[in-house]
Amino acid sequence: xxxxxxxxxxxxxxxxxxxxxxxxxxxxxxxxxxxxxxxxxxxxxxxxxxxxxxxxxxxxxxxxxxxxxxxxxxxxxxxxxxxxxxxxxxxxxxxxxxxxxxxxxxxxxxxxxxxxxxxxxxxxxxxxxxxxxxxxxxxxxxxxxxxxxxxxx
Amino acid sequence: xxxxxxxxxxxxxxxxxxxxxxxxxxxxxxxxxxxxxxxxxxxxxxxxxxxxxxxxxxxxxxxxxxxxxxxxxxxxxxxxxxxxxxxxxxxxxxxxxxxxxxxxxxxxxxxxxxxxxxxxxxxxxxxxxxxxxxxxxxxxxxxxxxxxxxxxxxxxxxxxxxxxxxxxxxxxxxxxxxxxxxxxxxxxxxxxxxxxxxxxxxxxxxxxxxxxxxxxxxxxxxxxxxxxxxxxxxxxxxxxxxxxxxxxxxxxxxxxxxxxxxxxxxxxxxxxxxxxxxxxxxxxxxxxxxxxxxxxxxxxxxxxxxxxxxxxxxxxxxxxxxxxxxxxxxxxxxxxxxxxxxxxxxxxxxxxxxxxxxxxxxxxxxxxxxxxxxxxx
Numbered sequence: 183x184x185x186x187x188x189x190x191x192x193x194x195x196x197x198x199x200x201x202x203x204x205x206x207x208x209x210x211x212x213x214x215x216x217x218x219x220x221x222x223x224x225x226x227x228x229x230x231x232x233x234x235x236x237x238x239x240x241x242x243x244x245x246x247x248x249x250x251x252x253x254x255x256x257x258x259x260x261x262x263x264x265x266x267x268x269x270x271x272x273x274x275x276x277x278x279x280x281x282x283x284x285x286x287x288x289x290x291x292x293x294x295x296x297x298x299x300x301x302x303x304x305x306x307x308x309x310x311x312x313x314x315x316x317x318x319x320x321x322x323x324x325x326x327x328x329x330x331x332x333x334x335x
Numbered sequence: 336x337x338x339x340x341x342x343x344x345x346x347x348x349x350x351x352x353x354x355x356x357x358x359x360x361x362x363x364x365x366x367x368x369x370x371x372x373x374x375x376x377x378x379x380x381x382x383x384x385x386x387x388x389x390x391x392x393x394x395x396x397x398x399x400x401x402x403x404x405x406x407x408x409x410x411x412x413x414x415x416x417x418x419x420x421x422x423x424x425x426x427x428x429x430x431x432x433x434x435x436x437x438x439x440x441x442x443x444x445x446x447x448x449x450x451x452x453x454x455x456x457x458x459x460x461x462x463x464x465x466x467x468x469x470x471x472x473x474x475x476x477x478x479x480x481x482x483x484x485x486x487x488x489x490x491x492x493x494x495x496x497x498x499x500x501x502x503x504x505x506x507x508x509x510x511x512x513x514x515x516x517x518x519x520x521x522x523x524x525x526x527x528x529x530x531x532x533x534x535x536x537x538x539x540x541x542x543x544x545x546x547x548x549x550x551x552x553x554x555x556x557x558x559x560x561x562x563x564x565x566x567x568x569x570x571x572x573x574x575x576x577x578x579x580x581x582x583x584x585x586x587x588x589x590x591x592x593x594x595x596x597x598x599x600x601x602x603x604x605x606x607x608x609x610x611x612x613x614x615x616x617x618x619x620x621x622x623x624x625x626x627x628x629x630x631x632x633x634x635x636x637x638x639x640x641x642x643x644x645x646x647x648x649x650x651x652x653x654x655x656x657x658x659x660x661x662x663x664x665x666x667x668x669x670x671x672x673x674x675x676x677x678x679x680x681x682x683x684x685x686x687x688x689x690x691x692x693x694x695x696x697x698x699x700x701x702x703x704x705x706x707x708x709x710x711x712x
Contacts, residue, residue: 230710246707252434253703259427262382263396294711301704301711306398307428308701311421312694315407318419319690322409 232294242293244284250274254282260300260307266291354391361387367608370670372659380426380674410678417689420606421677428700429603429677435696436601438590441475442686443493444468445594447583449524449542455576462570466497466582467594469512470563470684475597477554478586487521487543489552493560493584494518494543501572508572513565515582519555521545524581543583563685597692599682606676607652610669611644620644623668626658650678 234242254272269287384395404423448463481491521543589596633647
């Protein structure tokens with residue numbers, strides 16, 4: 183039994199591709215990292231990881247670092263409205279990891295293309311929201327302007 | 336009770352379900368949250384593109400449709416507060432904007448406090464925390480983030496000095512935020528490890544390395560940096576007590592610490608909709624008006640001494656559901672919320688105007704999308 187158990191452990195380490203040495207180093211580094219306050223800032227470098235297969239590109243999980251419900255829920259909204267998407271959802275595997283996984287399954291198009299199009303849609307929506315909002319504020323200020331003038335003696 | 340008999344009609348004689356349009360009960364479930372006496376129902380947003388495919392209704396994203404229907408109406412706008420209606424947008428986006436406003440818009444706040452002397456009863460760390468929470472009136476877009484290896488310079492740090500003493504024999508004094516004095520040339524405390532300079536004309540090294548004075552920069556020359564409010568109590572000093580410190584403010588985000596949040600709060604609520612399902616007249620109308628604590632209903636004269644209840648101020652409804660409690664009031668009044676109509680309120684802490692904050696929040700969401708696109712291609 184014992185040998186069997188140890189095999190399982192070994193196997194899972196192999197599957198995950200984590201070196202024991204690495205795990206130990208990560209654990210050593212742990213407390214030192216937590217002591218420092220982490221300054222969040224716009225992330226640079228590669229932070230979107232696509233987990234899928236080469237055979238079937240129509241389904242993949244995208245792992246985004248330094249993102250949370252803010253982006254993931256908005257993307258789920260635009261993805262779900264894309265007729266090419268058969269399934270989409272997101273999860274945050276652990277609350278203290280700044281990471282979100284977005285699952286996209288499509289009718290055949292590559293999942294990454296569909297996700298990109300959804301991001302594009304979301305950007306267009308945002309641009310429209312911004313211009314509409316700015317216009318409304320300008321209108322409000324113009325309308326308010328003459329009124330404010332009347333109050334003054 | 337006599338059972339109602341429905342005449343038998345062959346199925347092919349029934350009228351066709353109209354294609355391309357949702358039947359009214361589904362349309363109601365799609366666009367409204369129904370607030371029934373026990374719990375709200377139909378709270379979910381149905382966003383799957385093919386959700387209504389069997390009825391010939393396309394539920395996919397139509398940007399043109401969005402553009403035609405999206406509206407913004409500003410209700411109030413002052414220096415610090417703003418209320419506006421955002422109509423025709425999904426909750427996920429309204430919530431994204433709210434979350435960004437609270438946690439991801441940068442501001443400047445005091446992060447490091449160098450205490451030279453503190454003989455007051457308030458401990459150093461508590462004092463530093465209180466200083467951190469003081470809102471500063473400065474545009475964060477003019478500054479850069481300071482990362483771990485950066486040296487504090489005029490681009491990423493604002494330095495304030497606070498020196499307050501209560502003389503012996505006098506009565507206790509208050510230390511208010513207006514005593515924070517901006518030092519545009521940077522820190523005045525010299526590094527203790529530094530050897531005395533060989534050249535006496537060169538300035539000794541301090542805790543910051545400013546290349547130029549901040550007040551020589553065009554953005555600050557006529558607009559000195561300081562706390563937004565002058566009357567925030569920082570500490571109280573008894574006779575003989577003294578505080579001497581330097582506070583360094585840096586750029587940060589609300590998700591690191593709430594002191595960097597640019598809003599006191601930002602929130603939204605869905606527009607309440609109050610519908611009278613039947614005419615409510617006479618005493619019952621009086622009762623209804625009396626039931627509502629926020630005075631949503633009014634009484635209207637419809638001639639011949641008859642009185643009828645009307646919904647006068649649905650916006651002020653808090654959905655307390657007092658009006659549908661008891662008897663079968665829920666047969667008379669229906670409380671609903673409009674799913675795509677958000678009453679959005681932003682309370683700024685003073686660094687930026689609320690309308691600027693919202694535009695910046697939308698820009699941040701755009702940047703996030705752009706980041707994903709560039710990293711995928």
